[in-house]
Amino acid sequence: MTDTTLSTPGFRSVLRRLWQDQRVWLASALILLALAVFDPAQSAQSARFAGGALLHTAPYLVLSIAIAAWAGATGADNLIAKAFTGAPLLMIALGALAGGISPFCSCGVIPLIAALLAMGVPLSAVMAFWLASPIMDPSMFVLTAGVLDLEFAIAKTLAAIGLGVFGGLVVHTLSRGGALAHPLREGIGDGGCGGATVRAPKPVAWRFWAEPERRAKFGKTALNTSLFLAKWLTLAFILESLMLAWIPTETVTASLGGEGLLPILTATLVGVPAYLNGYAALPLVGGLIEQGMAPGAGMAFLIAGGVTSIPAAMAVWALARPPVFALYIALSLSGAFSIGLLFQLWSM
Structure with a gap:
């Protein structure tokens, strides 16, 4: 290979594309390698944690990936997109309600989010679903x-729906001014410009496997989405394992204690880096409330941490453009603080 070949724009473009595709896997490998050198026990523990977390979320991921690939291969995405046309406020409410009761985890719902945006579904309705989904699901309701207690579980469910509606309305207002027109990153879906599927829908082919072209589309979509999620979630779960290992529970407990307005604000902010996961956080919050922590602070911690946990936030970052990601975080934090404050006032 000559120096001229290395300097050609085409070759540099290929290298750049390879770097963009593999840099996440490389980051995961380098973290595990560094741990293997300096802390072998933690390296093995992080690898096991990431593998176990991927297996735990696999059923949700497989189902959501299959639904997204099926919708694209059959053309059913046209029908789904048409269902989201019409009254924006109604679509926001329905999106928040669906997110609040859906069984998908915050990472498993990502393929559906990408598919909906690529179909041309308004970002306001999708954001409502996006914000509500990580907070509550049927199993989480039972465990909460x-x-x-049941009162807390019901309040958390209403909080999930309320946060979704709040976020959807904010995005709807911003979108009316022309902002957030292209929410997806380049190369994911079609950058949110799939409105043509709504304006000029094609017939749905339910038996998509009978057509080679549609079979190929199903396989390509499923494969690309699986690889995309696998690389980002692997890195996210490795980082989460380090957070669990290196941030003592006592530190979180000390930061969230107390009463008044300040603990709610602190819980909202601490929930971002210190959140464990939806199931592990519940006993922690329960113990803190028994020790005198304000219920509103506990609610703010669960809401903020659930939406901005490392796996969820990294999945959003990988999928959405920076302005959409920043808005997602801002809505999460402001909504969590407001919900915590309202729950505290209601509990008094």
Whole structure:
């Protein structure tokens, strides 16, 4: 290979594309390698944690990937997109309600989010679903009621729907001014410009496997989405394992104690880096409330941490353009603080 070949724009473009595709895998490998050198036990523990977390979320991921690939291969995405046309406020409410009761985890819902945006579904309705989904699902409701109480579980469900509606309305207002027109990163979906599927829908081919072209589209979509999620979630779960290992529970407990307005604000901010996961956080919050922590602070911690946990936030970062990611975080934090404050006032 000559120096001239190395300097050609085409070759540099290929290298740049390879770097963009593999840099996440490389980051995961380098972290595990560094741990293997300086802390072998933690390296093995992080690898096991990431593998176990991927296996735990696999059923949700497989189902959501299959739905997204099926919708694209059959053309059913046209019908789904048409269902989101019409009254924006109604679509926001329905999106928040669906997110609040859906069984998908915050990472498993990512393929559906990408598919909806690529179909041309308004970002306001998708954001409502996006914000509500990580906070509550049927199994989380049951566990919350058992670990805390039924009142807290119901309030958290209403908080999830309320946060979704709040975020959807904010995005709707911004979108009316022309902002956030292209929410997806380049190369994911079609950058949110799939409105043509709504304006000029094609017939749906339910038996997509009978057509080679549609079979190929199903396979390509499923493969690309699987690889995309696998690399980002692997890195996210490795980082989460380090957070669990290196941030003592006592530190979180000390930061969230107390009463008044300040603990709610602190819980909102601490929830971002210190959140464990939806199930591990419940006993922690339950213990803190028993020790005198304000219920509103506990609610703010669960809401902020659930939406901005490392796996969820990294999935959003990988999928959405920076302005959309920044808005997602801002809505999460402001909404969590407001919900915590309202829950505290209601609990008094």
